[in-house]
Amino acid sequence: MNTNTFQLRHIGPNKSEREKMLQTINADSLEQLISETVPENIRLKEDLDLAPAMSEYEYLSHIKELSEKNKVFKSYIGLGYHEAIVPSVIQRNILENPGWYTAYTPYQAEIAQGRLEALLNFQTMVCDLTGMELANASLLDESTAAAEAMALLFDVRERAQKKAGANKFFVSEEILPQTLSVLLTRSTPIGIELVVGNHREFDFSEEFFGAILQYPGKHGHVFDYSDFVAKANENNIKVAVAADILSLVKLKAPGEFGADVVVGTTQRFGIPLGYGGPHAGYFATKEKYKRSIPGRIIGVTKDTDGNRALRMALQTREQHIKREKATSNICTAQVLLAVMAGMYAVYHGKEGIQFIADSVHNKTKLVADCLHKSGFKILNENYFDTLLVEIDTFKLRPIAESEKVNFNYINDKYISISLNEATTQQDLMKLFMIFGQLKKQPDTAAAESEGEFHQILTQESFTTNFDVIPNNIKRNTSFLDNEIFNTYQSETDMMRYIKKLERKDLALNHSMISLGSCTMKLNAASEMLPLSNPQWGNIHPFAPINQAEGYHEVLKKLEHQLNIITGFAGTSLQPNSGAQGEFAGLMTIRAYHLSRSEEHRNICIIPASAHGTNPASAVMAGMKVVVTKTDAHGNIDVDDLRAKAEEHSENLAALMVTYPSTHGVFESAITEITQIIHDHGGQVYMDGANMNAQVGLTNPATIGADVCHLNLHKTFAIPHGGGGPGVGPICVAPQLVPFLPSNPVIPVGTKQAITAISAAPYGSALACLISYGYITMLGFKGLTNSTKNAILNANYIKERLQGHYDTLYTGENGRAAHEMIIDCRDFKQKGIEVVDIAKRLMDYGFHAPTVSFPVAGTMMIEPTESESLAELDRFCDAMIFIRKEIEEVSKEDANNPLKNAPHTQAMLTADEWNLPYSRKQAAFPLDYIADNKFWPTVRRVDDAYGDRNLICSCNPIEDYM
Template identity: 70%
Template sequence: MKTDSFVLRHVGPRENETNEMIKTIGVSSVDELINKTIPTDIRLANELNLPTAMSEYEYMSHIQELSNKNKSFKNYIGLGYHPTILPGVIQRNILENPGWYTAYTPYQAEIAQGRLEALLNYQTMVTELTGMELANASLLDEGTAAAEAMIMLFNTRSRAQKKIDALQFFVSEEVLPQTIDILKTRSIPLGIELIFGDYLKFEFTENIYGALLQYPSKNGQVHNYKSFVEKANTVEARVAVAADLLSLSLLTPPGEWGADIVVGTTQRFGIPMGYGGPHAAYFATKEDYKRNIPGRIIGVTQDKNGNRALRMALQTREQHIKREKATSNICTAQVLLAVMAGMYGVYHGPKGLKYIATTIKNLTATLNNGIVKLGLKQLNCTYFDTLTIEVSNASKLKEIAENKQINFFYPATNQVSISINETSTLNDINEILSVLAEAEGKEIVSFNKVSENDLPEELKRTSNFMTNEVFKKYHSETEMMRYIKKLERKDLSLNHSMISLGSCTMKLNAASEMLPLSWPNWGVMHPFVPIEQAQGYHEVFKGLEIALNEITGFYATSLQPNSGAQGEYAGLMVIKAYHESREDNHRNICLIPASAHGTNPASAVMAGMKVIVTKSTEDGNIDVEDLREKADLHKDKLAALMVTYPSTHGVFESTIKEITEIIHKNGGQVYMDGANMNAQVGLTNPATIGADVCHLNLHKTFAIPHGGGGPGVGPICVVKHLAPFLPSNPIIPTGGETPITAISSAPWGSSLVLLISYGYIKMLGTKGLKEATIKAILNANYIKARLEKQYNILYTGENGFAAHEMIVDFREFKAKGIEVTDIAKRLMDYGYHAPTVSFPVAGTLMIEPTESENKAELDRFCDALISIKSEIDAMESGDTNSPLKNSPHTQEMLTSDEWEFPYTRQKAAFPLPYLKENKFWPSVRRVDDAYGDRNLICSCNPIEDYIDN
């Protein structure tokens, strides 16, 4: 056994298992299986040209060498990113714990109560700090959250405003520059005109439907916006505020002076800067907007016994359901980071947050006193953590500061902006003052005591926040460690059993890929440091881009989009820019197959395109003749086709090259959704099938963990003629020669987690990547072969094989009163998370085992579904007292003195022998979604407070 081979550790089936599996499938070899699964005309002629695979030990040495190329300066740049202190108890027990980072999005609430509680804590913290009534369970970053606010206010504008053609949105010139760039990107396709200016001088007219303010402003001034909001209300304009969440422990929260939406980032709550991310953005608003808020809301409901339970509320807002009627294309969030930020709030509590914020405020006041003593002009009369100072020569100051390993921000040639943070000390303040003194030729000023900064009365927070018991109990590490463990035990994650979600690729997230995320030289990097200070990161970016270009067959890559749906949007915006460069501005039709991921039509609408849906044939493939007819009909306006390959039905359609040719012939570009790239790597690629751009879900195919619903990364890869339009950033230029404006806040998106995909590719290499793809297809077809004797497999390829996933049809059991939901819940009793439920076909499960699972685990899963089939067969029509209908069964039920069911306790909880060795207990019975939507509760208050007696 070659123990230094990473592929041996990543790929599940051993050689002897593979031989047994191909016999069950009914082929003579793996090669025969692949040849019968993937059309010959799209197979790669040559092997991928990638460096030789590294062992795990070699990779750890390599990534350590790269980390040493990053310069860990002290960063006072600000602009929405700050050095933080991540408590060790959170780092060790959440960030570095597969029980938290390998969990899936909590669609199956009964086995996700732990992270749902953590997210409810997060929502409560955000709601109370902002002074709003409702918050979601995170978005991607501050800039995109602000864009979502602009769009939500546009979609909910008044009846009078809907009659106005030229609606405008005011943006304060003091908003963060990266946020402004994203607003430009998102506003143009929707026909929203942005107006920039000084909020003090701005006069509202009936054309203004909304406004965005920064609190404190980008340069640090804290304004009193109360009168501005009052003016806005006179013309029915609504106000969004981008606020520093930590400052709101001291400042009057926007909800108390009339804001309609408050957005921002929770990065300050212990999350490493990571050269830009990932960080959880927050979005808080009024309850009036509960049906319009983007993202996910965690709500309180009850289970079948009437006990308190948590779940994702109002799921009909999910954009994959709304499709082309979507008002947002949000799909993933930054759940793992939201959990960490919420735990930071739990660990410190309101008093701890006030202490941290007060320390920062007073250190900033001490710095301000030193600036006054130096005879320099400081421009902010009221401030929290940031000062803007007039200097003689910003370039000279920059040189001196960088020689002392210090980074400031320089908004003008005669200005410097300095932001103090949680890690700052009095010694740091004295060091900053010495640098300023040297640059200005002044005598050094220093302090041996911290000054106090008393905010004006009208800006002081007087209201309480985070009053729930959870924010009072866990301030010792012992108690915090136990609380985190208590929640972890309620969640089924990949460290317990296979999570076989079709379209979601829950593969191994190897420890060697994950470990560097905790290393300081990767975590402490501010996204706006000079590039020469981040050479380690840039070698990772370059290596990853080259590898992704090779894997996709494309010319260039942008790593900026930080989710799959954002990658879709970025790809369409690049296509749009390409058409406009050719004066084809009229091209706005996007063809999308009926079977496509729901975010596809949502992204197209957000990009300002009109969606035309094409039909599927009876066997689930794209109806080529219908597509040809519609492409020809709309050829003068055709912008793009969005296609998933292999298809959402888990099939390599043999007509794919004909399909892409039809689009090109009619002047359009082909966008390939990369959700199913796990079945392509090393065997075929998007360029070969004729695509022009694709996004890649690095959180799927390339091993970034799902983290309970995020982080995700969705880079786009493009052909040469689209490369000039790849997105840039207003502070650190990136992208093509004529780039579109920013897609996300940071220049390279969620840079920190790119290390994972970089490591995955480096350690697998050419042969390993291909082997992973082959074994993903093998595992899927093995499950298909075992299950097709019991269930109907809905779609297969022309030779009867699946790609890397398959759809199992349960609709025939409706006659007995059995829904696919019953199967999903019963699987919990067998120790498994349900596969994807009712997508892309209602009443089905879409199963994807991935390459990481071995034959024994695949057999346990198949045995579970086969056992469930025997339970279905044993049911009488309309039987509502079967194990299926009462699932899942909790430990409380099994240990109760009473047992009211006609089947045994063993049948309920231990239907197969393997469960006696490794039993996972759902912590609640089946949750009542309808009750939760009727009684929407989204904070930590006891449920009794809301129930009418």
């Protein structure tokens, strides 16, 4: 046994276990199973053309060598990104802790109370600092959050009759360049006209429905927007403000001067730069917009016993239900990063956050005063942390770069300098030395200029006792007063608080999470370790490319690997979630049709079984959705598809298809389906949610697709992190390569490229290291074997559950793909709903599979390749025993283990036990449970109560009474 092989560590079943499993499913070999599952006409004829696998040791040496190609300069570039100090207690106990990073989106609230509390803290922090009534539990970054704000204001304008036809959106010229690019991407297909200009000269005409302002402006100027907002409100124009969250400690909260939406990023609250991400965007608004807010809201409710409990509120807003009526497709937040940012506020507390903001501001004033005394012109009178300086940039740049310092070079005459919490006294001295050299003769020693500036620093005339924030813009309201932000300032207390919350959450480090369509596979330690290396973490996304050579080598190699795996010609890593990938893919198709003068092509065909985000994405890309039927076997109805394609032939833009299907089947007609679309002038978009069943066996190019998005947080091992980080790159055929997204700051893409999809040129680049490691350590053989074992594990579960649960759909040979759907609808005769099974599984130590998607009353199970035979058997034993429990209940008596699930430790240890079954059956129905018992901390939560009484922040206890 070669213990250096990563494949051995990643794939759960060993050789002898595979033999037992093959025997159970009546297959002579793994290859026989695959041949009976994947249609022969789409099988790859050759192995993937990838390098042989590296061992974990080799890979860690390799990735360290690549990291050393990055040059970590001190970056004062700003533009929405600032170096931040990650508190060690948060790095060690959250970022590097699988108890936090391997958890799933908290749809099953009873076993996610820890994460939900951490996100409630995040929402409270955002509400406090922005002065708004309601905040969500994070979005993807500042620019996409700004685009969501625009979309929300466009949506709600229909309710204001005076604005029903308005389609213009004012964008302040102070907006960050990347945000303007993303706004352009989102506005164009849905008919919003952007008008960029000076907010002081805005005409407030009836054609405008909304506006967005930057606070402070992109080069640091702090404006008083009160009059602008007041006049906008008088004219029924809604205003969004993109605000630097740390500045809000010093500046008047946007909620105070009447903003309708406030957005931004929480990156500077203890999150590494990571060459652009992942970072948690924030979104805050008024409560009256709660039904339109994108993303997820964490709310307070009560459980069966009336105790306080948390859950995701207003879940009916999810795109799976709204489909083409959804105004947003952001199904992936940045939960792990939001948790970290919220914990940053908890750890530093109100006084600590105040100290950090004061420190950054005072250092900025110190630099301003020093430069002013040295004869440099500072152009912004009012600022928080960023100075606009008039200077000869051609002379400055080589001096600065020789000292490993980056500024934001606006043009040959101006720079901006943004300071941050990581700017030390030594850094300031280096800054003064750099500027000092511009005041000296070329042959003057640097030490002499440093000495001059040291003199300036120590002169009595040098002071920071002056105000650059006028009183009418200063913050005068309190924030972070809740007890949670004033309790855990010692590391001991903070460590225990994080652990207390972690114990309330069931993550992959406890047991299998068999969620269909979500692919909760192993996130290996060797894939994750590089994320803590500052050589990867401290690179600004807008640093010169030659300072990020290590990153560019990794990203280019990853793009090449994904091209090989998908069979396509080009890849963009920019989309930072799967839903963003869908939108990006459709936007490239849109651009392709426009380039051929076929702008009339706007019909998107989507099967009824598709992911709910698909129709939402199509509408966002300016397309009209036409739904095609599925047949009795769950496959696309080819005759109906052909009829729809013929009917809309002239205007057909695209087909969106998931393969294998959402029903877990490799449809044999797939190449016929894609050919029909091509025959009628359309392009085929393949949703990559089920790519874990394709890698090494077939690929999107082979089935006839033109573009696919990949969920790197599914197939390629980026952890879900409780609902984000995600990365959703798109891979495209040759004709679509020219249209891959661009970035306005760093040159990415061709002249025909669409505008930006997300803020950073390579999206969440730091997280891409994980997938690069996954592919590099598995190699072509390991990747293919992973796919085969994923299919084996699913079919093993299917066979073991046979006779207890019906499998809803199978392929032509009776095989499932990497996932399958079991039918629980008949149990209603016993009064048992599928949700009762989901809650009962918690008592057995398992997170439920995907519930009621894509078919109501069913469960979709996907074990992945990472789970061993022992774990698969524990899960199957639990499901089989639950089936026996269902047999024993009657519809007339709802007082049974399923309806009362989950059972908490408080119930089991109470003095009284009045239930008609034993405590043992409640909490320990099978022997294995006692060895590793997981206790849900609340009983079943009441979603309806929480929606009727929406509380989404850490309010005083009186509010819950």
